[in-house]
Amino acid sequence: xxxxxxxxxxxxxxxxxxxxxxxxIKAIQKADVILYDALVNDELLDYAKADCIKxxxxxxxxxxxxxxxxxxxxxxxxALNYGHVVRLKGGDPFVFGRGGExxxxxxxxxxxxxxxxxxxxxxxxxxxxQIPLTYRGISESFWVITGSKSDGSLSSxxxxxxxxxxxxxxxxxxxxxxxxxxxxxQKNLHHLPIALIQNGSLPNEKVVLGTIDNILDESTEKRVxxxxxxxxxxxxxxxxxxxxxxxxxxxx
Numbered sequence: 001x002x003x004x005x006x007x008x009x010x011x012x013x014x015x016x017x018x019x020x021x022x023x024x025i026k027a028i029q030k031a032d033v034i035l036y037d038a039l040v041n042d043e044l045l046d047y048a049k050a051d052c053i054k055x056x057x058x059x060x061x062x063x064x065x066x067x068x069x070x071x072x073x074x075x076x077x078x079a080l081n082y083g084h085v086v087r088l089k090g091g092d093p094f095v096f097g098r099g100g101e102x103x104x105x106x107x108x109x110x111x112x113x114x115x116x117x118x119x120x121x122x123x124x125x126x127x128x129x130q131i132p133l134t135y136r137g138i139s140e141s142f143w144v145i146t147g148s149k150s151d152g153s154l155s156s157x158x159x160x161x162x163x164x165x166x167x168x169x170x171x172x173x174x175x176x177x178x179x180x181x182x183x184x185x186q187k188n189l190h191h192l193p194i195a196l197i198q199n200g201s202l203p204n205e206k207v208v209l210g211t212i213d214n215i216l217d218e219s220t221e222k223r224v225x226x227x228x229x230x231x232x233x234x235x236x237x238x239x240x241x242x243x244x245x246x247x248x249x250x251x252x
Contacts, residue, residue: 011118
Protein backbone atom coordinates (compact mmCIF):
# COMPACT_ATOMS: atom_id res chain seq x y z
CA UNK A 1 0.00 0.00 0.00
CA UNK A 2 1.41 3.38 -1.01
CA UNK A 3 2.04 6.03 1.63
CA UNK A 4 0.05 9.25 1.31
CA UNK A 5 2.35 11.92 2.68
CA UNK A 6 0.66 14.80 4.46
CA UNK A 7 1.58 17.36 7.10
CA UNK A 8 -1.10 19.06 9.18
CA UNK A 9 -0.26 21.98 11.44
CA UNK A 10 -2.54 21.92 14.46
CA UNK A 11 -2.88 24.72 17.00
CA UNK A 12 -3.13 23.24 20.49
CA UNK A 13 -4.27 26.45 22.15
CA UNK A 14 -2.75 28.23 25.16
CA UNK A 15 -2.40 25.27 27.54
CA UNK A 16 -5.72 23.96 28.80
CA UNK A 17 -6.31 20.77 26.75
CA UNK A 18 -10.01 21.60 26.49
CA UNK A 19 -9.19 24.68 24.41
CA UNK A 20 -8.15 22.77 21.30
CA UNK A 21 -10.69 22.57 18.47
CA UNK A 22 -12.66 19.43 17.70
CA UNK A 23 -11.07 19.40 14.26
CA UNK A 24 -7.65 19.47 15.93
CA ILE A 25 -8.52 16.43 18.04
CA LYS A 26 -9.72 14.54 14.96
CA ALA A 27 -6.40 15.25 13.24
CA ILE A 28 -4.46 13.92 16.25
CA GLN A 29 -6.59 10.77 16.22
CA LYS A 30 -5.68 10.11 12.57
CA ALA A 31 -1.99 10.98 12.80
CA ASP A 32 0.72 8.43 12.04
CA VAL A 33 3.33 10.73 13.59
CA ILE A 34 3.01 13.68 15.96
CA LEU A 35 5.77 16.26 16.39
CA TYR A 36 4.86 18.35 19.42
CA ASP A 37 6.18 21.48 21.11
CA ALA A 38 7.14 22.38 24.68
CA LEU A 39 3.97 24.36 25.33
CA VAL A 40 1.64 21.57 24.20
CA ASN A 41 -0.30 19.89 27.00
CA ASP A 42 0.71 16.22 27.15
CA GLU A 43 -2.92 15.22 27.72
CA LEU A 44 -3.61 15.91 24.05
CA LEU A 45 -1.31 13.04 23.09
CA ASP A 46 -3.79 10.63 24.71
CA TYR A 47 -6.05 11.13 21.69
CA ALA A 48 -3.45 9.56 19.39
CA LYS A 49 -3.86 5.99 18.16
CA ALA A 50 -1.78 3.29 19.84
CA ASP A 51 0.80 2.93 17.08
CA CYS A 52 1.30 6.67 16.53
CA ILE A 53 4.91 7.85 16.78
CA LYS A 54 5.22 10.80 19.16
CA UNK A 55 8.29 13.02 18.98
CA UNK A 56 9.07 15.95 21.26
CA UNK A 57 10.65 18.84 19.37
CA UNK A 58 10.25 21.57 21.97
CA UNK A 59 12.11 24.83 21.80
CA UNK A 60 12.45 26.94 24.93
CA UNK A 61 14.66 29.90 25.63
CA UNK A 62 17.92 29.15 27.44
CA UNK A 63 17.29 25.41 27.30
CA UNK A 64 18.40 22.60 25.00
CA UNK A 65 16.08 22.56 22.03
CA UNK A 66 15.46 21.16 18.58
CA UNK A 67 16.57 23.54 15.83
CA UNK A 68 14.07 24.73 13.27
CA UNK A 69 16.12 23.17 10.49
CA UNK A 70 15.94 19.80 12.23
CA UNK A 71 12.17 20.12 12.72
CA UNK A 72 11.75 20.93 9.03
CA UNK A 73 13.78 17.86 8.10
CA UNK A 74 11.78 15.61 10.42
CA UNK A 75 8.48 16.82 8.99
CA UNK A 76 9.51 15.83 5.49
CA UNK A 77 11.19 12.54 6.44
CA UNK A 78 8.30 11.26 8.55
CA ALA A 79 5.67 12.34 6.04
CA LEU A 80 7.42 10.52 3.18
CA ASN A 81 8.08 7.38 5.23
CA TYR A 82 5.02 7.11 7.50
CA GLY A 83 2.19 9.17 6.01
CA HIS A 84 0.19 11.71 7.99
CA VAL A 85 2.30 13.92 10.26
CA VAL A 86 0.61 16.26 12.73
CA ARG A 87 2.75 19.19 13.79
CA LEU A 88 1.19 20.07 17.15
CA LYS A 89 2.04 23.60 18.20
CA GLY A 90 1.08 25.70 21.21
CA GLY A 91 -1.33 28.54 20.59
CA ASP A 92 -1.92 29.13 16.89
CA PRO A 93 0.64 27.89 14.34
CA PHE A 94 0.61 31.19 12.44
CA VAL A 95 1.00 33.54 15.42
CA PHE A 96 4.74 33.56 16.15
CA GLY A 97 4.73 29.79 15.74
CA ARG A 98 6.85 29.68 12.57
CA GLY A 99 4.06 27.69 10.97
CA GLY A 100 4.38 29.57 7.72
CA GLU A 101 8.05 28.62 7.46
CA UNK A 102 7.26 24.95 8.07
CA UNK A 103 4.49 24.90 5.47
CA UNK A 104 6.77 26.54 2.91
CA UNK A 105 9.52 23.99 3.55
CA UNK A 106 7.24 20.95 3.34
CA UNK A 107 5.54 22.23 0.18
CA UNK A 108 8.88 22.21 -1.65
CA UNK A 109 8.73 18.40 -1.57
CA UNK A 110 5.26 18.18 -3.07
CA UNK A 111 3.75 17.04 0.24
CA UNK A 112 0.12 17.93 0.92
CA UNK A 113 -0.31 20.42 3.77
CA UNK A 114 -3.20 21.61 5.93
CA UNK A 115 -3.61 24.02 8.84
CA UNK A 116 -6.03 23.76 11.75
CA UNK A 117 -6.03 27.06 13.65
CA UNK A 118 -5.65 27.23 17.40
CA UNK A 119 -6.52 29.77 20.08
CA UNK A 120 -3.56 32.12 20.39
CA UNK A 121 -2.53 33.01 23.93
CA UNK A 122 -2.78 36.66 22.87
CA UNK A 123 -6.55 36.32 22.52
CA UNK A 124 -7.36 33.29 24.65
CA UNK A 125 -5.61 34.22 27.88
CA UNK A 126 -6.86 37.79 27.87
CA UNK A 127 -10.39 36.55 27.25
CA UNK A 128 -10.20 34.04 30.08
CA UNK A 129 -9.23 36.90 32.40
CA GLN A 130 -12.10 39.01 31.03
CA ILE A 131 -9.70 41.61 29.67
CA PRO A 132 -11.24 42.80 26.38
CA LEU A 133 -8.62 43.58 23.75
CA THR A 134 -10.99 46.10 22.20
CA TYR A 135 -13.65 48.13 23.94
CA ARG A 136 -15.79 50.88 22.51
CA GLY A 137 -14.47 54.29 23.51
CA ILE A 138 -11.26 52.83 24.97
CA SER A 139 -9.40 50.75 22.40
CA GLU A 140 -10.18 50.46 18.70
CA SER A 141 -7.46 47.94 17.85
CA PHE A 142 -4.81 45.70 19.30
CA TRP A 143 -1.22 44.81 18.43
CA VAL A 144 0.34 41.41 18.99
CA ILE A 145 4.11 41.82 19.04
CA THR A 146 7.03 39.50 19.69
CA GLY A 147 9.15 40.58 22.62
CA SER A 148 12.36 39.39 21.05
CA LYS A 149 13.46 39.18 17.42
CA SER A 150 15.69 36.43 16.04
CA ASP A 151 18.79 38.47 16.92
CA GLY A 152 17.61 38.92 20.50
CA SER A 153 16.77 42.60 20.17
CA LEU A 154 13.48 44.22 21.09
CA SER A 155 10.99 44.66 18.26
CA SER A 156 10.91 48.21 16.92
CA UNK A 157 7.13 47.84 16.57
CA UNK A 158 6.86 48.32 20.33
CA UNK A 159 7.99 51.92 19.95
CA UNK A 160 5.28 52.50 17.33
CA UNK A 161 2.62 50.74 19.40
CA UNK A 162 3.40 52.93 22.41
CA UNK A 163 2.45 55.95 20.31
CA UNK A 164 -1.08 54.64 19.82
CA UNK A 165 -4.12 54.02 22.01
CA UNK A 166 -4.18 50.38 20.94
CA UNK A 167 -4.01 47.48 23.35
CA UNK A 168 -0.59 45.85 23.10
CA UNK A 169 0.01 42.14 23.74
CA UNK A 170 3.64 41.05 23.91
CA UNK A 171 4.45 37.38 23.46
CA UNK A 172 7.81 35.90 24.44
CA UNK A 173 8.80 39.20 25.97
CA UNK A 174 8.88 38.74 29.73
CA UNK A 175 12.68 38.75 29.78
CA UNK A 176 12.58 42.25 28.30
CA UNK A 177 9.92 43.63 30.62
CA UNK A 178 12.24 46.34 31.97
CA UNK A 179 12.99 47.58 28.45
CA UNK A 180 9.31 47.57 27.53
CA UNK A 181 8.41 49.51 30.69
CA UNK A 182 11.11 52.06 29.85
CA UNK A 183 9.55 52.72 26.43
CA UNK A 184 6.21 53.59 28.02
CA UNK A 185 7.79 55.66 30.76
CA GLN A 186 9.54 57.74 28.13
CA LYS A 187 6.07 58.47 26.73
CA ASN A 188 4.95 59.61 30.22
CA LEU A 189 2.47 56.75 30.42
CA HIS A 190 3.38 55.99 34.01
CA HIS A 191 -0.11 54.99 35.16
CA LEU A 192 -1.09 52.96 32.11
CA PRO A 193 -2.50 49.58 33.23
CA ILE A 194 -0.49 46.45 32.49
CA ALA A 195 -1.00 42.75 33.19
CA LEU A 196 1.24 39.70 33.21
CA ILE A 197 -0.21 36.21 32.74
CA GLN A 198 2.07 33.24 33.44
CA ASN A 199 1.02 29.67 32.61
CA GLY A 200 -2.31 30.99 31.42
CA SER A 201 -5.34 28.65 31.41
CA LEU A 202 -3.50 26.06 33.53
CA PRO A 203 -4.01 25.19 37.23
CA ASN A 204 -0.76 27.00 38.13
CA GLU A 205 -1.78 30.18 36.31
CA LYS A 206 -0.47 33.41 37.83
CA VAL A 207 -1.91 36.85 37.01
CA VAL A 208 -0.19 40.05 38.09
CA LEU A 209 -1.78 43.46 37.57
CA GLY A 210 -0.18 46.86 37.90
CA THR A 211 0.79 50.06 36.15
CA ILE A 212 3.81 50.84 34.04
CA ASP A 213 5.58 52.37 37.04
CA ASN A 214 5.03 49.52 39.50
CA ILE A 215 4.82 46.35 37.40
CA LEU A 216 8.52 45.51 37.79
CA ASP A 217 8.21 45.52 41.56
CA GLU A 218 4.94 43.58 41.37
CA SER A 219 6.44 40.93 39.11
CA THR A 220 9.42 40.49 41.41
CA GLU A 221 7.24 40.30 44.51
CA LYS A 222 4.88 37.76 42.88
CA ARG A 223 7.82 35.80 41.39
CA VAL A 224 6.54 35.78 37.85
CA UNK A 225 8.46 33.60 35.39
CA UNK A 226 8.13 32.22 31.89
CA UNK A 227 6.09 31.48 29.91
CA UNK A 228 4.21 34.73 30.41
CA UNK A 229 2.46 37.22 28.18
CA UNK A 230 2.26 40.97 28.70
CA UNK A 231 -0.88 43.06 28.10
CA UNK A 232 -0.61 46.85 28.07
CA UNK A 233 -3.48 49.30 27.71
CA UNK A 234 -6.46 50.93 29.37
CA UNK A 235 -8.56 47.80 28.80
CA UNK A 236 -6.53 46.04 31.50
CA UNK A 237 -8.42 48.19 34.01
CA UNK A 238 -11.52 46.17 33.08
CA UNK A 239 -10.07 43.21 34.99
CA UNK A 240 -12.23 42.53 38.04
CA UNK A 241 -9.29 42.98 40.43
CA UNK A 242 -7.79 46.12 38.95
CA UNK A 243 -9.57 48.70 41.09
CA UNK A 244 -7.54 47.83 44.19
CA UNK A 245 -4.35 48.00 42.09
CA UNK A 246 -5.32 51.47 40.90
CA UNK A 247 -6.01 52.68 44.45
CA UNK A 248 -2.65 51.33 45.60
CA UNK A 249 -0.81 53.12 42.77
CA UNK A 250 -2.52 56.46 43.40
CA UNK A 251 -1.67 56.24 47.09
CA UNK A 252 2.09 56.19 46.37
